[in-house]
Amino acid sequence: MINANKAKKELAEKFGLDTERISVPRARRVFLEVPYAQFRQVLEHVVNGLKFRHLCTITGLDEGESLAFIYHVAHADGTVISLETRVPKAAPVLQTITDIFPDGVSYERELVDLLGARVEGLPAGNRYPLPEGWPDGQYPLRKDWKVGMLDGVK
């Protein structure tokens, strides 16, 4: 049985992460922040090493200068690790994680449509959730986006 504190300790030791940046606010919840360069490595270890096999969802946040992405991965015992990473808003490029979690497709498409992230390696398919013909460059979940910005745009 893995628990939140054990996961925290193991991740901190293995990847040399600052324990200040790993928080365990309550039982079965771990929030940690990793630089994007290290993200893939940490995620793979969380999934394969620590056996967190269920992707709850991916949350995208607009933080002004950068876009943050939180990957919530759950263990069968109820523990959820929220892995946060960020990329600059000017070049918001992510690698897809659909090779690890095939069900991540819709969550990544949401990031593309609503936050304007570019996800490399995302399988081709219909866009989601915005309609065909939605104007380019309009990303509703960005903080500077207002409904009025749709006026007069074809």
Next chain:
Amino acid sequence: MANIKIPIGPQHPALKEPESFSITLNGETIISMDMRLGYNHRGIEKACEERTYIQAMYLVERVCGICSHSHSTCFIQAVEEIAGLAVPPRALYIRTIVSELERMHSHLLWLGVAGHEIGFDTLLMYSWRDREVVMDTLAALTGNRVNYGINTFGGVRRDISKEQLDGLLKTMDVLEERTKYYIEVASQEMTLIKRLSGVGYLSHEDAVKLGAVGPTGRASNVDADVRRDDPYLAYKDIEFKVITDTHNDVFGRTLVRVGELMQSYSMIRQLVAKIPEGPVTVKAPRKMPAGEALSRYEAPRGEDVHYVKANGTDKAERVKIRAPTLANLQSVAKMMENNRLADVPIIIAAIDPCFSCTDRMVQIKHADHGRQETLSWQALHAQSLEWYRKQGVDFADLNAKMSRRMKI
């Protein structure tokens, strides 16, 4: 016959909500399927950022008409965690009771829809009649048939009286008896079994790989249930079994849901027996301190996930909602393989899709409010009877007859 492509949706009698499935057929056999989602996107997540917490709570409750309590509780849990609110135990019990009642009405609804999709309308009529009992109970407890509005930050808005709890136990007896009858029907009616068995096959490996949640996953023997794995509300105080099944098909999903109904009845009995006395609410601040929380909740359709980030004001920085249907939709394409056109509706229905949950909202326009009037539930009920009587249909006799027959 050459391959033909037939559209199921965005408008189609089998779909209660607009989504588009384009199915390529060879004769009656499905070759491939293409999905287009997003017709119900209303931008709720964005709207939540522009509203105060209490406004957002009511908005989140309206993400879905069926699992409204799921979304509002899931959201509220996250916010309460950020604010560090200690919710009184009695309030947690009341939330749990409503949550299990919601599961009942959702599963009974599903049973009816499943019956309708395979042309078995009798099952639809019977299970929806019984669902009505749950809806009336919910209306009596919370004041509403859907979008109960019982939650508030720090507790619940209404207490449940002793009489209501006793009534609840009686209702459970009626429902349990009816559900046993459905189990009998489901295990004996040949055309039903023929139409459900082997349809929409999803192997255990695929279910894990594609992240199937809720009854969809459990019917493929994925032993996961947030209520047990990540206990919230009052679930750690009561005993229940997580129903799993190894049929891996629509029949299995039916058995899981019917089995969960039986568990829910027993849960309600335990909750009624154990409900502590005390206040039902504590005062909550208007501005929530900065922080973040992830909340999980076992909605009738599976795991519901809400992430809330607070920034110290009275409005949330970010609210992320992941409804169970979005997690299950990835499995649908897999389930369609090697099936026939006739099975499309039931396969889609078998994950109990809720597309408005999946797509959520963008923009709300306030309609002009008409005449404001406060009506009690009884008055509203009487008014509906009166309206139908004017149309020449008298439900009063029938209602009386039905309640006698069902001994409520």
Next chain:
Amino acid sequence: MILSLFNLLIFPGFLFLSLFGLAMEFVDRKLYARMQNRIGPPWFQPFADFIKLAAKEEIIPEEADPVMFRLMPVFALTAVVTAFFYIPLWGTHSLFAFNGDLIVVIYLLTLPTLAFFLAGWHSTSLFAMIGATRTLTQLFAYEVPLFMAVLAPALLAGTWSLSEMTVFYQVHPAYAGFNIIGFIVALIAIQGKLERVPFDIPEAETEIVGGTFTEYSGRLLAMFRMAIDIEAVVCASLVAAVFLPFGFGLGPAWGFVIYVFKVLIIIALLALLRTVLARLRIEQMTIFCWKVVAPAALLQLLINLILSGVL
């Protein structure tokens, strides 16, 4: 001449049949509703539906063949009404009778199904075409058992005329009891012919919207609906005449009452079938018909062959 016209158009012809068909639709819907714990429609609902539908605008798809599209409802309606005249109803003799009219009646009852097929096919809409092919596939599955089931009593009676058959069973009422398997087979086949649950595969609304009738609206759809209602009555009358040949000698008034009663029983049985069953898939339906229903009909034929030698 005038009597013939009266017979054709008023009683027991077109007008009576339409009203009787609508009344039976009401009985069917009401029973279906009551068995499902619903209130069901008031008695005039089918009439109201018909009038309302007939008053609606009819839309013909641009790509559809307008002649065929308009012709098919009339064709289906005519075929079922014609079939009715050859069936003995409340007397031992039908309005028109000749040796071999049994075959003609069954043939005439196949025509509406063909009309449904052609109507769906010429609608050129995807759902209608899938419905049309399903109609035809289903036809091949139930038609042969129906034929065999209806021919078996004729074999026993030694005649191909429906009127002579009823005379025969009037003389030997006990012989009708031998045809019980045929009766059940005929009920199942008729359920298929009328495209009702569990055989409503050609118009399964949750799969292919309206099936064959997807593109139909207004008067043309009303005519199709009427044809189906009348078809139900005609099929029930045929089954009543062949398998329930009782009460013909009591004069026209009692004969009529008994006839209506027999039709009611058959309609009630059909309503019961559609209440308790779920819709089958097309391949399950054909397998069921060929592996269960057709052998049962064959068995009935065999029994009657042996009986006609022995008796």
